[in-house]
Amino acid sequence: xxxxxxxxxxxxxxxxxxxxxxxxxxxxxxxxxxxxxxxxxxxxxxxxxxxxxxxxxxxxxxxxxxxxxxxxxxxxxxxxxxxxxxxxxxxxxxxxxxxxxxxxxxxxxxxxxxxxxxxxxxxxxxxxxxxxxxxxxxxxxxxxxxxxxxxxxxxxxxxxxxxxxxxxxxxxxxxxxxxxxxxxxxxxxxxxxxxxxxxxxxxxxxxxxxxxxxxxxxxxxxxxxxxxxxxxxxxxxxxxxxxxxxxxxxxxxxxxxxxxxxxxxxxxxxxxxxxxxxxxxxxxxxxxxxxxxxxxxxxxxxxxxxxxxxxxxxxxxxxxxxxxxxxxxxxxxxxxxxxxxxxxxxxxxxxxxxxxxxxxxxxxxxxxxxxxxxxxxxxxxxxxxxxxxxxxxxxxxxxxxxxxxxxxxxxxxxxxxxxxxxxxxxxxxxxxxxxxxxxxxxxxxxxxxxxxxxxxxxxxxxxxxxxxxxxxxxxxxxxxxxxxxxxxxxxxxxxxxxxxxxx
Numbered sequence: 458x459x460x461x462x463x464x465x466x467x468x469x470x471x472x473x474x475x476x477x478x479x480x481x482x483x484x485x486x487x488x489x490x491x492x493x494x495x496x497x498x499x500x501x502x503x504x505x506x507x508x509x510x511x512x513x514x515x516x517x518x519x520x521x522x523x524x525x526x527x528x529x530x531x532x533x534x535x536x537x538x539x540x541x542x543x544x545x546x547x548x549x550x551x552x553x554x555x556x557x558x559x560x561x562x563x564x565x566x567x568x569x570x571x572x573x574x575x576x577x578x579x580x581x582x583x584x585x586x587x588x589x590x591x592x593x594x595x596x597x598x599x600x601x602x603x604x605x606x607x608x609x610x611x612x613x614x615x616x617x618x619x620x621x622x623x624x625x626x627x628x629x630x631x632x633x634x635x636x637x638x639x640x641x642x643x644x645x646x647x648x649x650x651x652x653x654x655x656x657x658x659x660x661x662x663x664x665x666x667x668x669x670x671x672x673x674x675x676x677x678x679x680x681x682x683x684x685x686x687x688x689x690x691x692x693x694x695x696x697x698x699x700x701x702x703x704x705x706x707x708x709x710x711x712x713x714x715x716x717x718x719x720x721x722x723x724x725x726x727x728x729x730x731x732x733x734x735x736x737x738x739x740x741x742x743x744x745x746x747x748x749x750x751x752x753x754x755x756x757x758x759x760x761x762x763x764x765x766x767x768x769x770x771x772x773x774x775x776x777x778x779x780x781x782x783x784x785x786x787x788x789x790x791x792x793x794x795x796x797x798x799x800x801x802x803x804x805x806x807x808x809x810x811x812x813x814x815x816x817x818x819x820x821x822x823x824x825x826x827x828x829x830x831x832x833x834x835x836x837x838x839x840x841x842x843x844x845x846x847x848x849x850x851x852x853x854x855x856x857x858x859x860x861x862x863x864x865x866x867x868x869x870x871x872x873x874x875x876x877x878x879x880x881x882x883x884x885x886x887x888x889x890x891x892x893x894x895x896x897x898x899x900x901x902x903x904x905x906x907x908x909x910x911x912x913x914x915x916x917x918x919x920x921x922x923x924x925x926x927x928x929x930x931x932x933x934x935x936x937x938x939x940x941x942x943x944x945x946x947x948x949x950x951x952x953x954x955x956x957x958x959x960x
Contacts, residue, residue, distance in 0.1 A: 480526040480527060480529075480530045483526055483660045484519075484522070484523050484526055486660070486661060487519065487522055487660065487661065487662070488519060490661050490662050491515045491518070491519055491653075491662065494511075494515065494653070494662065494664065494666065494667050495508065495511060495512050495515060495667065497665075497666040497667045497668070498511060498667050498668065510688070511667055513688055514650050514651065514652070514688070517650060517684050517688075518650070518652045518653065518677075518820075520799075521652075521677070521804065521820050521822075522655070522820060524801070524804060525804050525806070525820050526660075528804065534761075534763060535750075535757070535761055535762075535763075537763060537766050537769075539750055539751055540748050540749075540750060540757065541748065541749040541750070542748070542749065542775070542776070542777070543747045543748060543749050543754060543778075543836065544749055546835065547747065547749060547754040547835050547836060548734060548747060548778065548835060548836035548837070548838055549835060549836070549837055549838070550837075550838050551718075551719075551837055551838055551839045551840060554718040554719065554721070554722045554837070555718065555721055555722065555725065556718060556721070557717035557718055557720065557721040558721065560612055560717050561612045561613065561614055563702075563717070563720050563721060563724055564608060564612050564614040564616055564715075564717075564720070565614050565615065565616075565699065566699065566700055566701040566702055566724075567616050567700065567701075567702050567703075567704060567715070567720060568616065568617045568618075568619055568695050568700045568702070568703050568704075568788075569601075569605060569616055569617070569618055569619065569703075569704045569715060570619040570620070570621060570682075570686075570703055570704065570705045570706075571587070571601055571618075571619070571620055571621070571705075571706060571707070571708040572621055572679045572682070572705065572706070572707050572708060572782075572824075573585060573587050573598075573620040573621060573622050573623075573626055573630060573708045574621060574622060574623030574625065574626055574649055574676045574679070575623075575625075575626070575708075575709070576625055576626065577589050577891075579848070579849070580849065580850060580853075580889075580890060580891050581889065581890025581891055581892060581893070582890075582891055584626070584629045585622075585625075585626035585629050585630055585633075586708065586709055587620075587626070587630070587708040587709070588629070588630075588633055589847075589891060591711070591847060591853065591856060591857065592856060592857055592861075592863055592868070593863060595866075597708050597709055597711070597847075598630075598633065598634070598708070599866075600711065600866040600867075600868075601618065601708065601866065602618065602637055602640060602642055602644075602866070603865060603866030604714055604715070604865060604866035604867055605618045605642050605715075606640055606641050606642050606866075607865035607866060608715060609641050609642060610641055615643060616715070617643040617644075617645055617695070617698070617700070618642050618643065618644050618645070619644075619645045619646070619647070619691070619703075620634075620644070620645070620646045620647075620708075621646075621647060621648075621649050621679075621682060621685060621686070622646055622647070622648050622649070623648065623649050623651075623676035624648060624651045624671075624674065624676065625676065627646070627648050630646060631646065634646070645691065647685065647686070647689040647691055648685065648689070649676050649677070649679075649681045649682065649685040650676070650677055650681045650684060650685055650688075651674045651675075651676065652674065652675055652676075652677045652819075652820070653673060653674055654673055654674065654675055654809070654811065654817040654818070654819055655817060655818050655819075655820070656815060656816070656817055657808070657816040657817060657818050658816070663811065663815065663817055672811060672812050673811075675819045677819065677820060677821050677822065678805065678821030678822050678823060678824075679707075679782070679822075679823065679824040680800070680802045680821065680822025680823045680824050680826055680827070681822065682705065682824050683791060683794070683795060683799075683800050683824075683827060684795075684799075684800070686791070687791070687792075687795045692788055692791055692792050692795070693792070695788055696788055696789065696792065700788060701787065701788055701789065702720065702723060702724075702785060702786070702787060702788065703785070703786045703788055703791075704720075704783070704784075704785055705782075705783070705784040705785075705786060705824065706781075706782060706783045706784070707782050707846065709846050709847045709848065710781065710782070710783065710844060710845060710846045711845040711846075711847065711856060711868050712781075712842055712843040712844050712845035712846075712868070713781070713783045713843060713844075714843075714867050716839075716843070719731065719733070719785060719837060719839075720785070722837070723785050723787070726833065727832075727833055728785075728787075728831075728832075728833045728834060728835060729786070729787040729790035729831035729832045729833060729834060730784070730785070730786055730787065730790070730827065730828050730830075730831035730834035731784065731785040731786075731834070731835065731836070731837055732747065732756070732780055732781075732783075732784055732825055732828055732834075732835075732836045732837070733780075733781045733783035733784070733785075733836070733837055733839045733843060733844075734746075734747055734778040734779060734780055734781060734836045734837070734838055734839070735778065735779065735781055735838065735839050735840070735841050735843065735844050736777060736778060736838070736841065737773050737776065737777055737778055737779045738773070739773070740881070741779045742770075742771035742773070743759050743771070744759075744779030744780060745757060745758040745759070745779060745780040745823065745825060746770075746776040746778060746779050746780065747778060747780065747828075747836045748776075753829055754828055754829070754834060754835060754836070755826075755828065755829050756780060756803075756823065756825040756826045756828055756829075757770070757776075758803070758805060758823055758826075759771075760805045760806070761803055761805075778836070778838060780825050781839070781843060781844040782824070782825060783839070783843060783844075784824060784825060786827075786831075787831070790831055790832070794830050794831070800822075800827055800830060801830075802822035802823065802826040802827060803822065803823070803826050804820055804821070804822060805820075805821045805822060805823065806818055806819075806820060806821075807819040807820075807821050841877075841878075841879075842870060845868060849884075849889075850884055850888045850889060850890070850891060850893075850894040851882040851883055851884045851888075852882075853891070853894060854882055854884065854894070854898075854901065854910075855879060855880070855882055855904075856868060857901050858901050858902065858903075858904045859871060859901075859903055859904060859905055860874060860879065860880070860904055860905065860907075871905060873905055874905050874906075875906070876908075880904060880907040880908050880909060880910060881908070881909045881910070882909075882910045883910070883911045883912070884910075884912050885912055885913035885914060885916075887913075887914065887915055887916065888912065896917075897916065897917040897918060898917075898918045899917075899918060899919050899920045899942070900918075900920045900921060900922075902918060902922040902923060902924045903921070903922070903923040903924070904924050906925040906926065906947075907924045907925060907926070907928065908926055908927050909926075909927040909928070909929075910924055910927075910928050910929075910930075911928075911929045911930070911931075912930045912931075913930070913931045913932070914931055914932030914933060914934070914936065914938070915932045915936065915937045915938070916930050916932050916937075916938045916939075916940070917938075917939050917940070918940050918944075919939070919940050919941045919942035919943070919944065920942040920943070921942055921943045922940050922942075922943070922944045922945075922946070923944070923945040923946070924946055924947075925945070925946070925947040925948070926947050926948035927948055928946045928947075928948070928949055928951075929949075929950045929951070929952075930946075930950075930951045930952075931950075931951070931952040932952075932953075932954070933952065933953060933954070936953060936954035937954060938951060938953075938954065
């Protein structure tokens with residue numbers, strides 16, 4: 458490639474021209490590599506459908522990669538000065554929603570989708586996160602199935618239950634869901650896309666073949682929902698069944714249950730997209746938030762925030778709400794958008810290091826960013842009870858405790874608790890994995906009157922322990938604390954070394 462002639466252009470222009478040229482070269486090289494990957498699937502007629510599906514997937518990836526190159530060359534970033542808090546019309550209060558007048562008619566227009574692409578590795582579990590046991594021997598999936606079954610039975614409707622798997626979770630999930638065969642539920646699964654990781658330096662895909670090297674591929678975030686649900690034919694299938702609305706949520710959010718008032722509001726307001734948001738606390742400072750940007754409602758994720766404004770973004774004063782990732786979408790609108798220009802979702806660049814030590818990037822998108830593509834899209838500020846995610850063993854302790862009761866697969870706050878807020882729980886590294894967690898609690902403590910619990914170091918709990926107020930338990934390095942059966946701790950700091958034995 459020839460260098461620009463010296464002195465002919467201003468420096469800004471020549472730098473821009475160079476970046477444009479480099480972008481063109483990188484895009485062409487990527488296109489060639491992706492074509493080669495497609496050709497690694499043979500021409501056997503038995504593989505024809507797989508080859509076609511893979512080719513469509515690579516085309517979607519190429520569009521995303523091209524957009525990444527263009528944005529990188531232009532140095533496009535969000536203009537912080539244009540960001541305003543959402544207007545009252547852009548986020549409405551849940552308490553203003555009307556009661557649902559005709560649940561049966563509306564439920565027959567609904568399908569429920571859980572994002573089931575994640576593994577349980579951060580909690581020390583093998584396989585899909587959705588099969589971690591969370592309550593009374595039941596998994597996330599069991600609880601979701603029970604909720605939908607109850608809806609179907611109570612209202613005599615058929616709400617299909619859809620799982621969007623990733624290539625990481627598909628095989629295990631397929632095996633596990635066989636146990637629901639005789640349940641009153643129509644269960645549908647499909648896979649989200651599988652995109653190649655990209656070498657950070659060469660900007661070329663790291664895998665050499667379509668069906669090998671699992672570590673060279675990644676699921677590109679839940680923003681891929683719209684491509685995947687369209688390419689799989691599921692949008693058309695659901696529309697043909699008379700379904701109009703899709704309720705989407707993370708499989709590990711136990712608060713994300715079907716809400717008839719939100720469904721009624723969606724139907725009456727003709728909103729094509731609703732995002733459930735809730736008030737931010739100090740625990741949620743990294744969550745995406747809704748903003749007013751040039752008069753349009755948009756999702757702002759922390760990954761899009763310039764480094765000098767990150768503290769602003771985390772502020773509870775300026776950004777008072779965050780996205781729960783409970784979303785309600787009009788299926789006809791999804792079809793219209795995808796049949797026209799498709800989605801143009803903000804790209805999140807995820808820097809990773811491969812198992813071989815190679816610096817790679819993953820281009821990902823967030824499903825909530827689609828809000829800008831839909832008519833009359835807005836947020837609903839919902840009670841905190843609709844956001845009950847299980848990301849760690851601290852969360853697991855909360856939802857397995859007596860703070861919650863189980864009703865038809867739903868977790869409901871125990872009416873005996875005097876405060877509506879949930880306690881803050883911080884368990885240290887000794888409780889990081891589910892197996893460690895289970896070993897350190899003989900039974901789950903009674904926590905109805907707990908406000909705050911911090912546990913650090915080598916601590917274990919006997920049977921029938923009661924925790925009230927603020928309890929801090931710290932076993933120093935090399936020390937061990939074993940709380941005997943029946944211990945009651947109220948507003949206590951326990952530290953040092955404690956082993957009580959019965960005589």
